Amino acid sequence: MAAEVPRPHRTHLTRGPVVAAAVPVLVLSLAACTPTDSSSSSSSKSKSSKSSSSTVVVISAADDVCWTATVDGKKHKGCGDAEFTDRKGGKSATVVKTSDGSRVGVKLVVRGKTVDRGSVWRRNHSTVVVEDG
Numbered sequence: 001m002a003a004e005v006p007r008p009h010r011t012h013l014t015r016g017p018v019v020a021a022a023v024p025v026l027v028l029s030l031a032a033c034t035p036t037d038s039s040s041s042s043s044s045k046s047k048s049s050k051s052s053s054s055t056v057v058v059i060s061a062a063d064d065v066c067w068t069a070t071v072d073g074k075k076h077k078g079c080g081d082a083e084f085t086d087r088k089g090g091k092s093a094t095v096v097k098t099s100d101g102s103r104v105g106v107k108l109v110v111r112g113k114t115v116d117r118g119s120v121w122r123r124n125h126s127t128v129v130v131e132d133g
Contacts, residue, residue, distance in 0.1 A: 055086040057093040057129070060105035067104045067120075070094045091115070091131035097123055 057071045059082040066079040071093045072086040079099070086093075095106045097120040108116045108129035118127035 054111075055089065055091055055131075056109040057084045057086065058107040058109060059083070059095060060107070062102050064099070065097070065101040065104060066099040068096045068098055069106075092128060093130075094126055094128045095120060096126040097121075099123060 057069065059067060059069060059078075061067060061080055063080040066077070069076045069078075069082070069084065071084040072088050072090055076082070076084060077098075084093075091108070091110055093106065093108060095104060095118075097104045100123050103119045103121045104127075105119045106117065106127055106129050107114055108131060110131050115131045116129040118129050120127045
């Protein structure tokens, strides 16, 4: 009787991980190509309508640079970046730099559009931002 020559034994386990690894890659690549419609999100609508209907004063300064601001008839004091919304419909702000250091930048945004900007470099000096018209 002739001796049987052993044949290499193939199992499905060697192919399983390859197929299992390929499926998630395929699913992820298809998900990345799927277009989304962000306009249907209620949170994006509320944020854009809020910023487009109000006046916002944006102050940009280093954390150690201090200022005072008059917005909406109210005085504010602070250091570093800040943002104030004028709910009375005013379209101006005054900012005074109260400490030494780098400049304080001010931007006036009305209905989502920047209408004026200014900056203050020296202590105890001010800038006024206002919408013309």
